Amino acid sequence: MNEPVRRTGSGLEFYEVDGKHKALVDLETHVVTSKKQRDAYRRKKELEELGIQGRTRSFVLCFHDPIRALMGRLTLDEMGALIKLLPYLKYGEAGDLVHQGKRMDKAAIGKAIGKKQRQTAAILSKLTKEGALIAKKEGRKSVYAVAKEIHTMGEAGGNMFTKLFQTYAKKQLEKLTTQQAGVLYALLPFFHYRDYILAVNPNETDDDLIEPMNIEEVGKMLGISKASAYRHIGALTREGIMLETRAYGVSTFYVNPDFMFRATRGNEFT
DNA sequence: ATAGCCATGCATGATAATCA
DNA sequence: TGATTATCATGCATGGCTAT
Numbered sequence: 256m257n258e259p260v261r262r263t264g265s266g267l268e269f270y271e272v273d274g275k276h277k278a279l280v281d282l283e284t285h286v287v288t289s290k291k292q293r294d295a296y297r298r299k300k301e302l303e304e305l306g307i308q309g310r311t312r313s314f315v316l317c318f319h320d321p322i323r324a325l326m327g328r329l330t331l332d333e334m335g336a337l338i339k340l341l342p343y344l345k346y347g348e349a350g351d352l353v354h355q356g357k358r359m360d361k362a363a364i365g366k367a368i369g370k371k372q373r374q375t376a377a378i379l380s381k382l383t384k385e386g387a388l389i390a391k392k393e394g395r396k397s398v399y400a401v402a403k404e405i406h407t408m409g410e411a412g413g414n415m416f417t418k419l420f421q422t423y424a425k426k427q428l429e430k431l432t433t434q435q436a437g438v439l440y441a442l443l444p445f446f447h448y449r450d451y452i453l454a455v456n457p458n459e460t461d462d463d464l465i466e467p468m469n470i471e472e473v474g475k476m477l478g479i480s481k482a483s484a485y486r487h488i489g490a491l492t493r494e495g496i497m498l499e500t501r502a503y504g505v506s507t508f509y510v511n512p513d514f515m516f517r518a519t520r521g522n523e524f525t
Numbered sequence: 526a527t528a529g530c531c532a533t534g535c536a537t538g539a540t541a542a543t544c545a
Numbered sequence: 546t547g548a549t550t551a552t553c554a555t556g557c558a559t560g561g562c563t564a565t
Contacts, residue, residue: 361526371559373528396526434536470548480538485549504545504548 313408314418314516315341319444321405328385331437331477336368336378337387338440339433340401342425343367346408350389350401358398368433415458417443418516427514430494438487439496441477446510448517453497453508467507 325334345353352359354367365375379399382388387405390397403409428436447457447465453473455466468476474484488508491497498509 372526374558376527432536482539482550483537486536489549506548 312423313346313421315344315421316407316409316411316416317341317419317443317515318405318411319415319417321402322440322444325385325387325405326441326477329381329387329437331434331441331479332374333378333381333437334440335431335433335435335437336364336370337382337401338419338424338436338443339368339428340364340388340399341406341419342421342428344401344406344408344421350403350407352399352401358393360393360396360398364399370433415444416517417446419443420514420516423513424515427494427496431490431496435487435490438473438477438484439491442473442510443515446515446517451509451512451517453510467505469506 325337329337340352340359343352343354343359345351352364354363357363359367361372361375361379364379365372368375368378370378379388379390383390383399386402389400389402391400401407431439442453445453445455445457445468447454447459450462450465452465453468455468455472456464459465470484470488471481473488474481477484479487488497492499492508496511496514498511500507500509
C-alpha cells in the first residue's frame with residue numbers, strides 16, 4: 256500500500272499503487288493516507304472529543320441550518336466578518352462579543368475584521384438586519400452580540416452543528432481576507448461529520464456514497480466565478496485550513512480538524 | 526461618532542494561456 | 546482534453562481629509 260514506485264523528474268511525484276490502480280500524487284502539496292491511518296486518526300479524534308486525551312479547547316457551536324440560510328443572503332465579506340468575530344464570542348447566554356474585557360463596539364469589531372469604519376458600519380448594519388448579530392445600546396455607542404440561534408457556546412438543543420475552535424480559528428482567520436473567510440463560513444456546514452471531506456452530502460453515513468464537492472460546485476453554490484473559487488480555495492489550502500488530496504484525477508478537500516470539528520456521537524445528530 | 530470626496534490600490538469575472 | 550493559473554479591464558474599498 257502507498258508504496259512510491261517511481262519518482263518523476265520534478266522530484267516530488269510518486270505513483271501510489273493500490274492493487275490494480277495507479278495515481279500521481281504530488282507529495283509537496285498533497286498527502287497520502289491509508290485506510291489504517293485514517294481509522295487511527297478517527298479513533299484519536301473520538302478520544303479527544305470524549306475528553307480522555309488532549310487539552311480542552313474552547314469552541315463555538317455553528318448551527319448548520321441557519322448558516323445555510325445565511326449563505327444566500329450575505330456576501331462573502333459579510334460572512335467572512337461574521338466568522339472572524341466568532342473567536343471573540345464569550346461563554347454565556349447573551350452571546351456577547353468581548354475583547355480585552357470589554358464588549359465590542361464598531362471600532363473594536365472593525366479592528367477584528369480588518370475593515371475601516373465605513374465598511375464596518377455597512378457590514379454590521381447588514382448582519383444586524385439579517386439577524387446574525389444583535390446590537391445593543393451601551394451609553395452612546397452600540398455593542399454587539401451573536402444570535403444564539405446561529406452560534407452559541409452553550410447547548411446544542413438537538414440541532415446539527417460544527418464546533419469551531421476559538422484559539423486556532425482566530426490565529427488562522429487573521430491570515431485570511433474577509434472574502435476567503437467568507438468562503439470558509441459558507442462551507443462550514445458541508446464538511447462530512449466523520450471524514451472531514453468537503454461534500455455535497457456531509458451527513459452520509461456510508462463512506463462509499465459520500466459525494467465530494469469540487470471547486471466548480473463551490474463557485475456555483477456561492478455565486479462566484481470559477482476563477483475566484485479557485486483563488487479562494489487555493490488560499491485556504493495554502494494556509495493549511497483545508498487539505499487537498501488527489502487521486503485518479505479527482506480532487507477531494509478536507510478541513511483541518513484543529514479548526515473545526517464535528518461530533519461523532521449519535522445523540523448529537525438528528 | 527459618522528459620512529462625503531477623491532486618487533489609488535486591490536479583488537473580481539471573463540477569457541486566454543498553460544499544465545499534466 | 547479537462548483542470549488550473551495568468552492576464553487584464555473594471556469597479557469597489559481604502560486613506561487621508563473635511564464636514565456634520
